[in-house]
Amino acid sequence: MREVFCDWLDVTYAKGEALDGVRAFLSEFCDEVEWSREDSTQYAFRHGVETGSVRIERSRTVERVSASGASLARIRAIGVLGEYLGLLGDAPHNVTRLDATCDVPTANPGRVIRSHYRATRDGLAFGRKALKTSKLWSPGIDGLDTGTVWHGYGSDAKVKAKVYDKGHQMLERYAAVVPPAVRYELTFRREVGASLRDAYQPAPIFWHHASPLGLKRPSGVPEWSPGAIGCVFPRREAPTAYERALRAVERLPLLDLARLAREVGPEGVAVIQRHLGKQLQQILDDLPENGT
Secondary structure (H helix, E strand, C coil), rough: CCCCEEEEEEEEECCCCCHHHHHHHHHHCCCCCEEEEEEEEEEEECCCCEEEEEEEEECCCEEEEEHHHHHHHHHHHCHHHHHHHHHHHHCCCCEEEEEEEEEEECCHHHHHHHHHHHCCCCCEECCCCCEEEEEEEEEECCCCEEEEEEECCCCCCCEEEEEEHHHHHHHHHHCCCCEEEEEEEEEEEEHHHHHHHHHCCCCHHHHCCCCHCCCCCCCCCCCCCCCCCCCCCCCCCCCCHHHHHHHHHHHCCCCHHHHHHHCCCCHHHHHHHHHHHHHHHHHHHHCCCCCC
């Protein structure tokens, strides 16, 4: 069965709700806090070549936690998505945006994208009203048009869609080569009734709405219903000292160090390794016996 994953998640709270657990989680697992001020804080996450963020924003009446696709991919990769969603659900909230996404491998994504546009250029309906179809083309590796098709771009529709050549996007944006695939992305607004359960298991909500895109629902996908009263997410046990040490190493700017080592020359890596070892030993020597 094709994997469906959550590729964006906005959760909104009444102003003043306690989000300390969310902030502590983000500070523990993010690569860095990019900036913080009275009305917002942005936490950076890296997943492969992509950099995403989780933002906590405050207005006069509400607070919003907004997670990008790359940040959610990183949270899934380290196995703590349930923990994150459980913390988001600890206070009364509304899921105000949820993107559910499915990648379909294909040898010729551009051909699929062009065919999809021809079939839907007059509009596509997820309800009674057809959404406007728009496109953005650029030459693919075969010299023919490929790119992105939107349904409902810029509108306030409850369900909107985006269909695009994922390999072409990664090549243009990051100079990264990934297996060829067409990405189908559905965006759900609050009125649809998406819940944190749908962020954890997005296949039901995706396939419930995906048929206008020409996708066939796989067998075995549970039926979807709005809301998720009593939904419980798995949470991790307290991390061991070893796990905390590994996560601290993961947050080091090792990629930047590697690039600088290459600039130094053949001995660059050895020099940086020796320097890091000396620094670590010096810190250990200075620590009291209880390690605090």
